[in-house]
Amino acid sequence: MPISAIEHWAYCPRQAILIWQEGYFESSTDTVRGDLAHSAVDRGGTLTGRDGARVWRSLPVRSDRLGTHGICDTVYRGTEGLIPVEHKSGKYTPGGPADLQVAAQVLCLREMFTEPVPHGEIFAGASRRRYAVAIDDALAAEVSDIVEQLRDRIADTRLPPPLIADRRCVRCSLRPGCMPETASREHTDLFAPRPVRDHDE
Numbered sequence: 001m002p003i004s005a006i007e008h009w010a011y012c013p014r015q016a017i018l019i020w021q022e023g024y025f026e027s028s029t030d031t032v033r034g035d036l037a038h039s040a041v042d043r044g045g046t047l048t049g050r051d052g053a054r055v056w057r058s059l060p061v062r063s064d065r066l067g068t069h070g071i072c073d074t075v076y077r078g079t080e081g082l083i084p085v086e087h088k089s090g091k092y093t094p095g096g097p098a099d100l101q102v103a104a105q106v107l108c109l110r111e112m113f114t115e116p117v118p119h120g121e122i123f124a125g126a127s128r129r130r131y132a133v134a135i136d137d138a139l140a141a142e143v144s145d146i147v148e149q150l151r152d153r154i155a156d157t158r159l160p161p162p163l164i165a166d167r168r169c170v171r172c173s174l175r176p177g178c179m180p181e182t183a184s185r186e187h188t189d190l191f192a193p194r195p196v197r198d199h200d201e
Helices: 003-011 013-020 029-037 097-112 137-156 185-190
Strands: 045-048 054-063 068-077 082-088 120-124 129-133
Touching (some): 003 068, 003 097, 003 137, 013 137, 054 097, 082 097, 097 120
Parallel strands (some): 082 120
Antiparallel strands (some): 054 068, 068 082, 120 129
16 A cells, blocks of 8 residues: 555545545645645655755655555654654644654654664644654554555445545545535445544645
8 A cells, every 4th residue: 555545544535545546636736836845855866964864865665564655755864763754835733644644654664674763754844844753552553554444445446435525625636526515424424534634735
């Protein structure tokens, strides 16, 4: 499973399956803004940071134990060990889907390298700050659980029903194809979502 699908699933299961099973995607102002914000790290390569730390950009990672793979925007090798940094163009919401994305990156790096990977970080473009994300057993278990949910849902081949339209739908670029307005309240009992959280493209 792609690591980015973990974040999509945590935000909205239907969104994740539309992208990763149906191959449906639409660009919007937010997705283009995110692409532009990622342009520097997407070039790849290595460099030395101002503090002398080695930095990898667009580093491929994988975990055979989890059965997932993806790309770390940047990985810093400092005195603490390796620290992946996920870049987001918007604001950071503690406990949001981005935490699960960077947690999966940490778990991949811990499996791939013998060096310590103490935590992950999220760089929020809105505040121009990095936020540390501690990866405890509970968060690691949630990542593993989501990967299994994704695997089961994709194997099932059924598209999750649309949820009752809420604030997640307002700026979602997939809204035209998702059609959340067609949802009925019984759908929420069949496929309960996670609590609503902010999402950065």
